[in-house]
Amino acid sequence: MATSNEHDLKCLTIEELERHAHDLMDKQTRDYYNEGADSGSTLRENMTAYEKYRIRPRVLRDVSAVDTTVNIFGHKNSVPLGVAPTAMQCLAHSDGEIGTANACKKAGIVMGLSSFATKSLEDVADASEENPNVLQLYLFEDKEHSRKLIQRAKKAGFKAVFLTVDTPFLGRRNLEIRNQFKLPPHFKVANFADENTGPSEDSNGRPPLKRRSSQAGYHDGEKWVSPTGPVTFHSHAANPTLTWEKDIDWLKSECQPEMQVWVKGIATGDDAILALHHGVDGIVVSNHGGRQLNGALATLDALPEIVAAVGGKIPIHVDGGIRHGTDVFKALALGADFVWIGRPVLWGLAYKGQTGVELALKLISDEIRLCMALAGTVKVSDITKEYLVKIDKSGFVSRL
C-alpha cells in the first residue's frame, strides 16, 4: 500500500487538482480551458452522467494482482486511458506539450497532440521516444496545410490521426469572446510556425492559417465575428465543408497504412455506422468536452447506442467529464474500449508543469486499479455491464 510520502497531500483527487490549478491560471487561460459552449449544460452533464450508474462489486475473488494494462496502437498502455488533445498547453505552463509528453512516457500512457499545440509535433515525438502519440487533425479547407501536417506526423512516427468532426463551426464560448481570448505573442502555434506569411485573407475573409496568434471568435451563420476585429486562424479549426464522401477517403489515402484514421466527435449510432461504412479504424465518442453543441447528450449517455450500432467491429473510445477511476470503470462497463481525459491534464500542467501532469495521471491510474480490485475484476476485459446498474432520480435501481 502507498504511504503518505508518495502522495501530494494537497491534491489527492482531480477535484483538488482543479481547485489548486484554478488559482494558478490567469483568468483568460482558466476561462478558455474550463468553459463550455453557451450555458454549459453539456459540459456539466458530461460529468453528472456518471452519477446515474452504480457499480455491482463482486467479492472473494483473488484480486491481489490486478492487470490494468491494455494494448493500443501495438503498445502496452498502463491503464485504459489516454491524454486527449487540447490546444495551446503552454498557456498553462511553459513545459506545455513537452511536459505532457514526458509525463505520458513515464506513465506509459498514449498522448493525443492537438494540431494547435504550442510545441511542434517533431519535438513532442522526440520527447515521447517509443511512447505512442496520435495527432488530432483539423482538416483545413486548404488541404495542402493538412497534407503537410500528415506527412510530418508520419515521418515523426505518429500512430494515428484523430480527425475532429464536431467542429463545422466553433461553438460559442462566451467567456472566450468577452475576454477577447488571444494567444499571447510570446507563444506560437508551433505546427504552423515556419510557414511563410501569405495573403491577409482567405476566400472566407479569414486571416491565413499561418498567422501565429489566436483570437476568439465565432461564426454567426454568415461570417466570422470577433469582438476585436477579424479573427485569426483560430477559426480554421472549423471547416463546414467536410463530408464523409469527400474527405474520409482522401484522409485514408493520405494516412494509411502507416497511420490509422479515427474520427473524434461521434455522438450517434447513425454516424457510427457511417464511420464503419467509410472504413475508419476507430471512433471517439466525444462532444469536445461540451465546447461545441450545447444541449447535446452527455457522452456517457450517447455511448450505448453507439456501442450497439458498431457491434464490436471497430474500437470505441469515449471522452468528456472523466474525473475518477470509477468513471473509467463505468465507461468501460458500458462498452467503451478506452477513455481519454482533457482538462485534468491542463490542470496538472497549471499546478506544477510536467510534475503536475504526472500527478494527474497517477491519481486517476491509482483509482482505476483500486476500483477494479474492489469491484472484483482482475483484468480490463473482465469489466462488463454485469458490473453496473442504473439508478434513477427516485432511487429505483435497474440492471442493464
Ligand SMILES: Cc1cc2nc3c(=O)[nH]c(=O)nc-3n(C[C@H](O)[C@H](O)[C@H](O)COP(=O)(O)O)c2cc1C
Ligand atoms: C482547452 C481545450 C482545448 C481543446 N482543444 C482541442 C483541440 O485542439 N482539438 C480537439 O479535437 N479537441 C480539443 N479539445 C477537446 C478534447 O480533446 C476532449 O474532447 C475534451 O477535453 C474531453 O473532455 P474533458 O475535458 O471533460 O475531459 C479541447 C478541450 C479543451 C478543454
Ligand SMILES: O=C(O)C(=O)c1ccccc1
Ligand atoms: O478550443 C478548442 O476546443 C479547440 O478545439 C480549438 C479551436 C481552435 C483553435 C484551437 C483549439
